[in-house]
Amino acid sequence: MTASIPNDSVITSVVGRGIPKTQNDQNTDDIIPARFMKEITFASMGKYVYYDERFKDGKLVPTHPLNDAKYSGGIILIAGANFGCGSSREHAPQALFRYGIKAIVAESFAEIFAGNCATLGIVGVTLPATEIALLAAEITKNPSTEITINLSEKKITYNKKSAALELPEGRRQSFLNGTWDALSVLAQKKSEILSTEKKIDYLQFK
Amino acid sequence: MSKNTLYDKVWSAHVVGELPTGQTQIFVGRHLMHEVTSPQAFEMLRDKKLKVAHPTLTTAVIDHVIPTHDQTRPYKDSQAETMAAELERNVKEFGVNFFANNSGKQGVCHVTFPEQGLIWPGQLVVCGDSHTCTYGAFGALAFGIGTTQVSHVLATQTMAMDKLKVRRINVVGKLGKGVTSKDVALHIIRKLGVKGGMGFAYEFGGNVIDSMSMEERMTLCNLAVEGGARSGYVNPDATTFAYLKGKTFAPKKDFDAAVAFWKSVASTKDAEYDSTVDIDVTTLEPMVTWGVNPEQGVGVLEKVPALDAYNGKEKDEAKDALNYMGFCESQEIAGTKVDVVFIGSCTNGRISDLRAAAQILKGKKVSVRTLVVPGSEQVKKEAEKEGLDKIFKDAGCEWRFAGCSMCLAMNPDKLVGQERSASTSNRNFKGRQGSPTGRTHLMSPYTAAATAIEGKIADPRKYLG
Numbered sequence: 001m002t003a004s005i006p007n008d009s010v011i012t013s014v015v016g017r018g019i020p021k022t023q024n025d026q027n028t029d030d031i032i033p034a035r036f037m038k039e040i041t042f043a044s045m046g047k048y049v050y051y052d053e054r055f056k057d058g059k060l061v062p063t064h065p066l067n068d069a070k071y072s073g074g075i076i077l078i079a080g081a082n083f084g085c086g087s088s089r090e091h092a093p094q095a096l097f098r099y100g101i102k103a104i105v106a107e108s109f110a111e112i113f114a115g116n117c118a119t120l121g122i123v124g125v126t127l128p129a130t131e132i133a134l135l136a137a138e139i140t141k142n143p144s145t146e147i148t149i150n151l152s153e154k155k156i157t158y159n160k161k162s163a164a165l166e167l168p169e170g171r172r173q174s175f176l177n178g179t180w181d182a183l184s185v186l187a188q189k190k191s192e193i194l195s196t197e198k199k200i201d202y203l204q205f206k
Numbered sequence: 207m208s209k210n211t212l213y214d215k216v217w218s219a220h221v222v223g224e225l226p227t228g229q230t231q232i233f234v235g236r237h238l239m240h241e242v243t244s245p246q247a248f249e250m251l252r253d254k255k256l257k258v259a260h261p262t263l264t265t266a267v268i269d270h271v272i273p274t275h276d277q278t279r280p281y282k283d284s285q286a287e288t289m290a291a292e293l294e295r296n297v298k299e300f301g302v303n304f305f306a307n308n309s310g311k312q313g314v315c316h317v318t319f320p321e322q323g324l325i326w327p328g329q330l331v332v333c334g335d336s337h338t339c340t341y342g343a344f345g346a347l348a349f350g351i352g353t354t355q356v357s358h359v360l361a362t363q364t365m366a367m368d369k370l371k372v373r374r375i376n377v378v379g380k381l382g383k384g385v386t387s388k389d390v391a392l393h394i395i396r397k398l399g400v401k402g403g404m405g406f407a408y409e410f411g412g413n414v415i416d417s418m419s420m421e422e423r424m425t426l427c428n429l430a431v432e433g434g435a436r437s438g439y440v441n442p443d444a445t446t447f448a449y450l451k452g453k454t455f456a457p458k459k460d461f462d463a464a465v466a467f468w469k470s471v472a473s474t475k476d477a478e479y480d481s482t483v484d485i486d487v488t489t490l491e492p493m494v495t496w497g498v499n500p501e502q503g504v505g506v507l508e509k510v511p512a513l514d515a516y517n518g519k520e521k522d523e524a525k526d527a528l529n530y531m532g533f534c535e536s537q538e539i540a541g542t543k544v545d546v547v548f549i550g551s552c553t554n555g556r557i558s559d560l561r562a563a564a565q566i567l568k569g570k571k572v573s574v575r576t577l578v579v580p581g582s583e584q585v586k587k588e589a590e591k592e593g594l595d596k597i598f599k600d601a602g603c604e605w606r607f608a609g610c611s612m613c614l615a616m617n618p619d620k621l622v623g624q625e626r627s628a629s630t631s632n633r634n635f636k637g638r639q640g641s642p643t644g645r646t647h648l649m650s651p652y653t654a655a656a657t658a659i660e661g662k663i664a665d666p667r668k669y670l671g
Contacts (some may be wrong), residue, residue: 024523025400025499029635033642034614038271038285040245040292042353052642080519082401082434085499086633087614088336088350089243108404111370111436112336116352168368170229177226182366183254183358185225193259193364196222196233202328203235205457205464 010178014103014123014149016075018158020136021065026079027086028113032095034087045091046098066099070143078136079106081129084113093117103149105156105165107132118171121180125149125165127156134161151175208372209478212441213407215471216347220330222364229366234359236324236331236346237264239302240315241271241293242616243334247356248296258300260363265303265324268293269314270616274579274606277307286617300360311454313582313608316340316552320424321584323453327442327468332359337552337632339430342439343423344446345471347407349437370436371405371480376412379488384667386562387422388554388630388650390414391429392493392503394485400501403435406481409473410440414487420449421558428553432500432632441472494539494663495634495648497527502634504539506653506665512536530636531645532624540663542647545625547576547658548639549651550606551613554630555581557588559651564594566655566669567601573661576603577619579611603658615640628657 036048054064065071077096083106084092093116096104103123117124127135138159139145147158149165151172156165174180197203208214222231239247244266251258258264271286281287290307297304305311311322316337319325327345332338334356341348351365358365377390395402408430415423423440430438440446447465450456457464491505502524504510512535516524528535533542549555549563560580578598580586586608589595595605612619613631620640621627627639627646634646647663656666 024519027499027633027635029614029633029638033637034270034616035620035640037242038283038289038616040289041249042246052637056642082404085400085434086336086635088334088338088352090246090334090352090354093352108401110434111404112350112352112431115355115367119352119354119358170225170227170366170368173227174229174366179225179227181354182225182229183361186231186358186362186364186366189222189231189362189364192222192231193233193362196220197363200219200233200235201467202326202464205326205460205467 009121011121011123011175012152014076015146016102017071017073017144018076018078018135018139018147019065019071019074020078020139022078022080022132022136024080025082025085028084028089028092029086031084031092032089037089037091042091042094042098045095049095049099075100075102076147076149077101077104078132078139079104080132081107083109085110088112090116093120093122097122105132105135105149118174118180123149123151123175125156125167127163127165131163208480211372211409211473211477211479212345212439212471213347213372213409216328216330217369225366229368231364232330232367233364234332235263235329237359238315238319238331238333239264239266239356240335241268241289243353244356245289245292245296246353247360248300250354250357251360256361258302258360261301262303263363264360265305265319266293266297267305267312267315267318268307270610270614272307272609273617274609274611274619277607283618310583313585314552314555314610316428317555317581317585320344321582323450323456326450326456326464327446328471332365336431337428339437340424340428340552342427342430342437343420345439345442345468347437347439350431370407372409373406373481373483374409374411374479376482376484377410377414377487378412378484379414379486381414381487382490384652384670385490385492386650386652387418387425389490389493390487391426392495392500392648393487393490395429395433395500396503397485398433398483400432400499401434403430403433406435408433408435408438410438415440416443419558420445421556424556425553429500429632442468492650492653492666494653496531496533496539497524498530498634498636500634500648502527503648506540506663509536509538540665542663543626543661544574544628544647544657544663546621546627547572547574547654548612548627548629548631549577549654550579550581550611551631552581553632554651555579555585557585559630560585560589560594562651563655564597566652566666567603567658568597570601570659572602572658574658576658577606577612578603579606580608582608612639614638628654628663630654
């Protein structure tokens with residue numbers, strides 16, 4: 001588990017083992033139920049990740065991919081379509097990150113969730129459904145498979161296989177140049193912000 | 207690519223510039239917040255020794271954790287008390303506006319902020335809450351954002367974003383008796399799917415939308431995100447302007463100039479869209495969800511689906527949903543026994559929603575536990591002035607204070623075990639209402655009220671004369 005998120009760093013690739021969890025429409029209530037959000041920091045969110053799936057009646061569900069020992073140490077989550085839909089809670093990507101997830105390969109992402117991942121430096125990329133199925137099958141068969149997400153070349157490789165990945169170009173650039181937490185870049189534009197503000201009519205209405 | 211739509215106009219007006227990554231830096235004209243997704247953002251500011259750039263453009267309220275039964279401080283739940291106290295500390299320290307408890311302005315964020323007149327056409331609005339899309343009802347561009355982005359907005363009044371595509375959804379025909387904007391929204395999500403709106407903002411138009419009240423439009427736009435669209439909006443018109451006139455925080459001296467500006471942001475007749483969908487709602491009946499996401503809905507007189515209607519992965523998911531909800535395939539949904547009815551939330555906690563529920567409950571008795579939770583202190587006051595509270599209490603309902611209550615159960619209102627709820631809220635996700643095995647059916651206030659009387663899912667139309 002990582003204690004803190006680095007402010008600014010270049011990410012050109014993510015290399016590691018995968019965890020297959022490919023149902024469609026996994027929502028942020030699944031990733032972190034609301035009752036665990038009654039804390040004013042994100043520090044302990046990692047232990048609540050997928051809580052209601054991973055624990056039933058207080059007992060660990062050993063077959064859940066995030067509990068299954070064979071995927072232990074995996075840092076790349078393999079997901080389905082519309083991953084992270086529902087609530088905008090950043091607690092969800094924070095929980096995944098603090099659990100140890102560094103990248104998510106999905107068929108597609110819900111918008112708000114994808115934006116939240118990017119601001120934390122979690123690499124979210126998409127593959128077509130058929131490629132997701134192949135990758136998940138490979139990991140299920142060989143959990144020690146090493147996956148490489150190469151952002152420079154926009155491809156994902158594992159066991160001599162390769163597939164073209166997609167992500168919004170602006171987001172890819174922000175990983176490659178280390179500005180995925182955009183605050184410092186945004187803050188530089190003081191005069192542009194001021195001139196935009198001046199031309200917005202409604203801000204002057206009394 | 208869309209052209210001359212409200213989305214294009216409002217987006218362009220807020221562009222600060224292009225970032226080195228190619229993303230757009232946009233100015234945020236209105237920033238709203240609640241206690242759940244903001245404390246970490248203020249902490250990020252403290253860490254970096256930053257101030258709030260434009261404190262007057264941010265307004266906060268406590269809604270998710272506030273108990274709706276006993277609001278005495280400190281709250282019995284010490285975690286809830288800590289969260290409320292933290293927001294109170296932050297708004298004071300950073301100087302942002304705050305709708306304090308018992309000020310007459312507290313309420314569910316997406317109910318009280320528009321009700322107080324903070325939301326206007328042409329604004330770009332963000333809030334650390336996915337249902338921020340509610341404000342699209344005014345012809346504002348409104349998006350949910352995450353907490354790190356909240357810190358960006360606090361520190362710079364801007365954020366990095368990519369532009370969305372725009373889909374025009376024409377809703378035409380004539381709504382039948384007892385069929386509401388909630389039913390229209392659930393119907394659209396059923397037709398287009400929870401993934402249908404990914405990458406899009408939805409522009410809702412057509413004669414059915416034109417004749418909707420502002421509160422009905424808010425219900426509709428509130429559910430845009432449940433259809434996968436980060437934002438949804440309705441072009442501003444005379445209904446919008448009439449609603450805003452005289453509201454506490456709406457323009458006063460400049461009202462006429464404001465109206466002229468507001469008219470100018472609407473999509474033009476020659477606007478171009480990335481996609482257009484036409485939906486006729488003439489034969490629509492009240493909708494009820496049967497599954498674990500908002501697209502899994504049927505008309506109240508329909509049956510839950512047969513598994514043969516699905517293939518592959520979708521079939522597994524439908525089977526899982528039926529199993530979780532305790533249904534057999536092809537079963538009638540009407541008549542399903544419920545344990546709890548919840549009337550409230552940012553979807554349906556406004557005064558018109560309570561009037562609708564009261565219309566059905568007047569002179570009747572509920573047969574299951576029924577919570578009626580006004581969306582704001584003002585809604586509560588108005589309802590009590592109209593005697594709606596008496597109708598609810600006489601019917602055997604619990605009449606509460608304002609808050610999010612059982613929509614997401616970050617407060618004492620929760621389902622227990624496999625309890626089944628009929629809820630006017632927005633998400634029927636597994637565990638959403640506080641029990642990991644709880645079951646939720648989304649529906650309109652009319653349908654929820656009829657269901658409360660019968661103790662089982664009921665068609666409200668027979669109660670509407």
